[in-house]
Amino acid sequence: MTTTELDGGTERGALPPRALIVxxxxxxxxxxxGWISVSALIRLMAAAGVDEQAVRSSLSRLKRRGIVEAERRAGVAGYALSEYARTVLEVGxxxxxxxxxxxxxxxxxxxFSVPESERQKRHALRSRLSWLGFGTVSSGVWIAPGxxxxxxxxxxxxxGLDPYVDLFRAEYLAFGDPAAKVARWWDLDSLEQLYxxxxxxxxxxRAAWEAQRHVPPGPEAFADYVRALTAWRRLPYLDPGLPTDLLPAxxxxxxxxxxxxxxxxxxxxxxxxxVTAEAGAARQG
Incomplete structure (x- = not known):
């Protein structure tokens, strides 16, 4: 599935068109x-409240970031997922x-230890570890659930960051309260607010859909699902799955x-x- 690695993240409370499209x-x-026509994407995103101009602008940004590639198939304009995007989606x-x-x-x-002459690698390492959900013990020591x-x-x-890193499995043995340590290594207050x-x-x-005996295919189900997933998909990265007994009550x-x-x-x-019905209709006309 998708991750904020592809859309660049979202601000609190906002679901920008680019994130919905990703x-x-x-x-x-x-x-x-791995490909969709521009017309099908515009038609589908309209059901989620994203207008055509926002779709086209978002696609241009995603193309510049190497997430999608413009490609015509059978004379139809469209976009294909890049190899990079496919890899990130599989992890996601x-x-x-x-x-x-x-x-x-x-x-x-x-x-990890990175020479000063390669400090851009240090930034890359910190960014990747943060994206994976690691917490910070000290500048060169990061931790996450096993x-x-x-x-x-x-x-x-x-x-290609492995030459700078040693990876260990560990058990916390002594000299502190693990719950207090976890609260220092991760920003649990901000994460709680996001939840x-x-x-x-x-x-x-959820309550409204659960009250129905049957959920039919339609733009409402699609829109609510895409919005919920867009809001949710960054949270399993910010929250790495910490032991419940180390979290606030x-x-x-x-x-x-x-x-x-x-x-x-x-x-x-x-x-x-x-989506299947709408994409098929777009292909036919």
Whole structure:
């Protein structure tokens, strides 16, 4: 699935057209052979409240960032996902749609040292570790729950950053309260607010759709699903799946996850059927 690595992130409370389009591309375009016509994308995004000018402007930005590539097929103007985008989407699928169980208290620790002459690599490392959900112990020591070890290895190797890094599995043994340490290594207050914002925005839709006995395909199901997924997809990166017993008692992340996955259960199928019908109609005329 999609990640903020592709759309550059979203501001709190905002769902900009570019982010909605990236969600749409990640959800469906790989299924369509990695390509979609401009007319089909405009038609579909209109159902999510994005006008044609915003679609075209967003596509231009995504092209400049190497996310999509302009390509004509059978004389029809369209866009294909880049190889880079496909790789990021594959990593994102595992993170965004994973329903996490209670995590064990094992950790993966990254220790890195970068020569001053290559300080751009230091910036790249910090950016990638932050994107993966690592917390900061000190400037060259970053930590995450142990289940992120494979993702870390894959991303650091793929970006050619492995020569600067040592990767360890670890267990916290002594000399502090682990919950207090976690609160220092991650910005839990900001993350809690993001979860609360998500619930405020999408819990009413969950309740309304759940009250229906059957959810038919249509623009409403598609729009609510794309909006919910766009708002949700950055959260599993900011929240790396910390052990529940190390989080505040009032933690709203669990309720937010329940809301998202219930919307996913209710709306993914009807939204997919709507997109398939609309994309087919666009191809025919």
């Amino acid at each position: 969600t749409m591309l990640g959800l469906y375009v790989r299924e369509f052979g 699928d595992r993170r965004i749609f994973a329903q996490r169980e209670q995590q064990a208290r094992d950790w993966v620790v990254v220790v 289940h992120l070890a494979d993702d870390a290895r894959e991303v650091l190797l793929g970006d 609360t914002d998500f619930l405020d925005a999408h819990e009413p839709a 009032s933690w709203s992340g669990t309720k937010a996850a329940e809301t998202f996955f219930e919307l996913h259960r209710l709306l993914a199928g009807p939204a997919h059927d709507f």
